[in-house]
Amino acid sequence: MKKESCIYIDKVLFRSFTVEESKNSCGESSEFVFDRQSDFLFDASFGGIAVRIDFCNERYVRNKGRGVRRKVSLTLVDTTARSEITSRKVTVRMSRTEYLKSSYAVFSLSQIAFRAGHNYKLVVCDETASENLGEYSFHIFSQDTLGDPADWYDVYSAGIRREGEYHICKSVDSTDSEIFVVRFKMRRNLSGNLPAVLPEIEMRIYYPECERIETHFMEPSCVDFAGNRYMVESSFMSESKCRGAYYAEILCMKYPLAGFVFGTSGPELNGDWRGDDIMPLEEYSPEAADTRYDSLLGGEKNDDEESFDFDAALDRFIKDEMSGHQDSEVPESGGEAGDMPDDSGSSVQEKYCEAESGISSTSLLPSLDHLTGLRSVKDKLMVYERIVRFNKLRSDNNLPTTPMPLHAMFLGSPGTGKTTVAKMMGVMLHKAGILSKGHVVVRERATLLGQNYNSEAEKTLAAIEEAQGGILLIDEAYQLYQPEDARDPGKFVIETLLTALSDESRRDWMLVLAGYPDEMRKMADMNPGFKSRIPDSNVYMFDDFSEDELMEIADNYISRLCYELSPEAREALVSRLRFDCSHRGRNFGNARHIINLIQTEILPAMAVRVITAGVSGPDSLTVIRESDIPRAIERGYAFRRRIGFAV
Secondary structure, three states: OOOOOOEEEEEEEEEEEEHHHHHHHOOOHHHOOOOOOOEEEEOOOEEEEEEEEEEEEHHHHOOOOOOEEEEEEEEEEEOOOOEEEEEEEEEEEEOOOOOEEEEEEEEEOOOOOOOOOOEEEEEEEEOOOOEEEEEEEEEEEEHHHHOOHHHOEEEEEEEEEEOOOOOOEEEEEOOOOEEEEEEEEEEEOOOOOOOOOOOOEEEEEEEOOOOEEEEEEEOOEEOOOOOOEEEEEEEEEEOOOOOOEEEEEEEEOOEEEEEEEEEOEEEEEEOOEOHHHHOOOOOOOHHHHHHHHHHHHHHOOOHHHOOOOHHHHHHHHHHHHHHHOOOOOOOOOOOOOOOOOOOOOOOOOOOEEEOOOOOOOEEEEEOOOOOOOOHHHHHHHHHHHHHHHHHHHHHHOOOOOOOOOOOEEEEEOOOOOHHHHHHHHHHHHHHOOOOOOOOEEEEOHHHHOOOOOOOHHHHHHHHHHHOOOOEEEEOOHHHHOOOOOOOOOHHHHHHHHHHHHOOOOOOOOEEEEEEOHHHHHHHHHHOHHHHHHOOHHHEEEEOOOOHHHHHHHHHHHHHHOOOEEOHHHHHHHHHHHHHHHHOOOOOOOOHHHHHHHHHHHHHHHHHHHHHHHOOOOOHHHHEEOHHHOOOOOOOOOOOOOOOOOOO
């Protein structure tokens, strides 16, 4: 019988080193500083590749009370040449009280013939159990062939946007912690034989006055059909305690390409930075960032005050809007770059409404007015908000409070506003002091299951840790429950979640389980631990949107992008939505359906029509015509009877 491995890999990190570094460290890679870089430059100083592997003790996670001693092989493969280069053996030893252990290896150029322009893969195998623990890739680029990395990309614009929104700003105004996305756009300058994988970009975000730097590595995403324009985005959470000028820069192979400064406490400036304004700082310091920010603000005015430039607007529409909106797919983990708009098709507005009556005149809940439909959810949220506010007032007056149930279940089809409402609840609970941050981390079955069987606990614990201070939303959570398969790894995720929910010492997080109503109720019935911690008062029902509500979402979205529908186009869109709703299947996307229809069909059709006709009137940029609305086509929809809406 095959023995399963009792170790799994938390992460693998690579680092290139110079010939001189190899001499100074005597080949000990533990002396090197590692990050998440996976692309490296082959030049005259290249000395080789060092690797750090963090192994986890599964017996520690499972409370088996036993130590670990495993023989592990590290095999280096040249995937370009399709050949194995070398193999090393390491021994992983961990006592029963050790959870994590790092192992190191050095692949020196003096021993291994690395080839510039080739891709490589490290295969890690538990020899004791004959089990593959994982495969990890890195790439080596030739400076002789491609030239100076500082010239590989030409960055032409940069800016910042709120998560879930599309318009770019030079600076924003936020009085509280909020998630923003930094964006750089660039052209590829690589010539000749292009590499199979584009060189990755490193993005650094420097927080003012708190000595904090966030670093992200990513491959540029293509944003035009010609394959020459690219974009990189990365999200971060602003902090009210960090006041001043933030600085974001991107690098390629440690060579700075561009950088810009921005503030999060106003003034709010629309548009993007270009030209000399995105030249990287020679050396970052808070003082240097403040100086540049002050000098830029002295000559800036809000784009809303500028006169309309038809040619510039047309160029921006074709090059930026049409291609930039293609980044609307849901990311793997919550907060990674390229977020989709919230399920309702609307962004969370940091606007607070005056309560009609009550103990306090200021609501903790962001305004619900901009949300279409969701009547039952809105009613429940208003009650929940008043309970939170009441408890906060008692606490502020040194009166005892009864712990309120925090965790919730969102029942509904895709695209009905679940993510939007979760973000609003995060804002509310953060302002009430119940959650320390209020951010939302989104996971699903695919991102909670590990690469190896039984490694789900580690993935789930990592998601819970990332959500500390905020909300962990597990989308389509019912997929974790597969009672017909006794070996399904989803059960380990459920067990880990239930264990975490029972830990009363860690209450600074909220779990939201989301998915289709019937499947979610079945999962809750079969797992009493969920039912005991999620009372009926915290179960929210998200109804499907009606035709009129979908049209309202379309109107709001089109208006926000500065378009308008001609009377004929409106009639055609109403007809299209009527058809789609009458043929909606189980996977109908509700708000996501209409947003995708606008982004991927209506606006591209409009762009082709405008450019082909060569028109030059301002209306051509804003008015959507009947011919831009795609006609309904029978696609064999699986009919699902609608509940609560007139046919």
